[in-house]
Amino acid sequence: MNKILKYIVIALVFSLSACDKKKHENHAEEAKKTYTCPMHPQIVRDKPGTCPICGMDLVLVTAGGDKTEVTLSESQIELSNIKVQPVIVQDIGNSILLNGRLKADENQTEVVSTRVPGRLDKLFIKETGVPIRSGQVIYEIYSEQLLTLQQEFLLAREQVNSDDGKKYQSYLQAAKKKLWLYGMTEAQINDLANSKVANSRIQFVAPASGVITEIMVSEGQYATEGTAIYRLEKLNQLWVEAELYPNEASLIKLHDPVAIYVNGFENQPVESKVIFLSPEYRQGSQIFILRAGLSNPNYQFVPGMQAEIVFEHSKKKALTLPADAVIREQNGGHVYKKTGKGKFKAQMVTTGLENFNKVEIKEGIEVGDSIVVTGAYLLYSEIVLKKGANPMAGHHHREMKMVSQTETPSKQQSTVDVKPMAVDPKFSKQLGLVVATYLKVKDALVSSDAGRTSSLVKNIATALKNVDMTLLQGDSHMKWMEQLKIMERAVKLIESAKDIEIQRASFSQLTDALYTSIKSFGVEGLHAYYQFCPMAFDRKGAHWISQEKQISNPYFGEQMLRCGETKETLK
Numbered sequence: 066m067n068k069i070l071k072y073i074v075i076a077l078v079f080s081l082s083a084c085d086k087k088k089h090e091n092h093a094e095e096a097k098k099t100y101t102c103p104m105h106p107q108i109v110r111d112k113p114g115t116c117p118i119c120g121m122d123l124v125l126v127t128a129g130g131d132k133t134e135v136t137l138s139e140s141q142i143e144l145s146n147i148k149v150q151p152v153i154v155q156d157i158g159n160s161i162l163l164n165g166r167l168k169a170d171e172n173q174t175e176v177v178s179t180r181v182p183g184r185l186d187k188l189f190i191k192e193t194g195v196p197i198r199s200g201q202v203i204y205e206i207y208s209e210q211l212l213t214l215q216q217e218f219l220l221a222r223e224q225v226n227s228d229d230g231k232k233y234q235s236y237l238q239a240a241k242k243k244l245w246l247y248g249m250t251e252a253q254i255n256d257l258a259n260s261k262v263a264n265s266r267i268q269f270v271a272p273a274s275g276v277i278t279e280i281m282v283s284e285g286q287y288a289t290e291g292t293a294i295y296r297l298e299k300l301n302q303l304w305v306e307a308e309l310y311p312n313e314a315s316l317i318k319l320h321d322p323v324a325i326y327v328n329g330f331e332n333q334p335v336e337s338k339v340i341f342l343s344p345e346y347r348q349g350s351q352i353f354i355l356r357a358g359l360s361n362p363n364y365q366f367v368p369g370m371q372a373e374i375v376f377e378h379s380k381k382k383a384l385t386l387p388a389d390a391v392i393r394e395q396n397g398g399h400v401y402k403k404t405g406k407g408k409f410k411a412q413m414v415t416t417g418l419e420n421f422n423k424v425e426i427k428e429g430i431e432v433g434d435s436i437v438v439t440g441a442y443l444l445y446s447e448i449v450l451k452k453g454a455n456p457m458a459g460h461h462h463r464e465m466k467m468v469s470q471t472e473t474p475s476k477q478q479s480t481v482d483v484k485p486m487a488v489d490p491k492f493s494k495q496l497g498l499v500v501a502t503y504l505k506v507k508d509a510l511v512s513s514d515a516g517r518t519s520s521l522v523k524n525i526a527t528a529l530k531n532v533d534m535t536l537l538q539g540d541s542h543m544k545w546m547e548q549l550k551i552m553e554r555a556v557k558l559i560e561s562a563k564d565i566e567i568q569r570a571s572f573s574q575l576t577d578a579l580y581t582s583i584k585s586f587g588v589e590g591l592h593a594y595y596q597f598c599p600m601a602f603d604r605k606g607a608h609w610i611s612q613e614k615q616i617s618n619p620y621f622g623e624q625m626l627r628c629g630e631t632k633e634t635l636k
Contacts, residue, residue, distance in 0.1 A: 158379050224236065
């Protein structure tokens with residue numbers, strides 16, 4: 066009996082232990098659950114409740130997991146155009162960007178001129194910009210001199226055909242050569258020999274292919290020998306000319322490699338070399354001229370187009386990634402590392418030297434790590450908008466002060482302490498055009514109109530391209546380039562995104578960079594307001610710039626139109 070009782074007690078102990086263990090597992094599982102709003106995925110809570118924006122019940126999203134990691138299917142990876150590449154050591158140097166303009170290659174310019182004096186009875190091409198091919202008839206001339214030469218040829222030919230014609234053979238060859246030298250083709254000379262009739266009007270053909278860029282005569286005009294008629298430009302090879310200052314000229318030499326970005330074809334950079342450096346200053350200035358060759362086999366580029374020439378100097382070996390692989394935000398920079406099949410994890414990195422294409426990685430990743438180089442911003446949006454988390458919240462980045470997830474919005478820094486820089490008033494005026502286009506995009510976001518936002522943001526891209534960065538020198542130039550990169554990336558994502566929430570996340574980055582630029586360089590005649598919404602992005606807060614003091618929230622639109630406050634008046 067005692068033995069049976071002993072077994073019963075042991076069984077009860079194991080049963081209670083198992084129940085207690087199961088209870089703890091259930092509590093752990095419950096603790097991992099998070100809830101979000103179906104209409105506003107940026108709202109994430111650790112327990113059931115209602116959405117503070119629309120009042121809908123929160124729904125269960127996921128049972129825990131690393132909020133800095135995202136898992137995608139193969140189809141999602143393909144649709145998002147996410148590409149990875151291993152980190153490698155390669156050359157990286159400081160970049161200098163020069164504004165340039167395409168120009169016809171003067172080495173390939175040809176002028177079509179008259180071979181004989183006479184009257185220009187007909188011009189077959191009467192407008193510039195028309196392409197012509199070698200051998201194409203381009204003008205007709207009446208020339209008494211050429212008529213006389215034809216008659217000499219016919220007479221010499223009759224003498225050769227006579228009984229004693231051998232001694233006239235040299236005269237015939239001389240007469241034929243004169244006709245050829247004066248511009249008649251072999252076919253025209255043969256027709257003359259067959260018809261035995263001199264033609265008073267002779268049609269002349271183009272000596273080369275090209276595009277007519279200038280017409281120097283008119284029909285009916287009398288021309289002397291050598292009078293210029295057409296100017297032809299060959300556009301399969303162009304020049305790109307740019308201006309550079311003496312301190313920049315010392316960093317580049319003849320035959321150095323450069324990258325050329327033609328406006329409208331920025332995604333198709335052309336590798337080239339410096340073919341000319343001016344030996345003297347441009348008259349009345351302290352500017353040198355740099356020239357590079359540009360191959361144009363498909364004739365997609367035309368003279369007059371604007372372009373940018375980028376070259377590197379002071380190169381060194383370092384771990385590098387494409388510039389677009391690094392996500393910049395208030396907590397510093399981070400990349401997305403591939404940790405498994407379809408799995409990507411945010412990884413904090415410390416960056417160093419950066420140019421227009423590459424960025425040096427000092428800390429955070431190692432050689433051989435697989436890093437996302439295309440589509441990183443989409444992964445960032447996936448985590449921020451669907452998991453409601455900042456991928457780098459709580460991380461520390463050297464001397465940068467961080468804002469933790471638990472910090473209240475009121476403690477976040479509302480304005481940025483930026484040192485003003487003295488710049489050319491022309492630059493400030495051009496920056497004002499960027500602000501004007503930005504304000505229209507803000508209004509589209511207030512209306513929650515994703516299509517209009519995507520359309521209007523193209524105007525910001527155009528305004529940024531029209532800012533003449535050569536007006537800045539030294540530290541101010543580097544400061545602008547830093548902010549320009551952030552703004553250009555944000556603009557591209559806003560334009561390509563269909564989701565209004567992704568557009569809003571990128572708009573926040575655009576705002577931060579534009580605000581820093583305004584504070585650094587100033588904007589002529591600006592009177593605007595720097596405003597802040599503490600509820601944006603799961604109560605982390607976000608800023609925007611408005612021309613009206615009354616709050617119109619671009620991050621929530623009509624849902625919370627008046628949520629926010631003015632932090633600073635920008636003048």
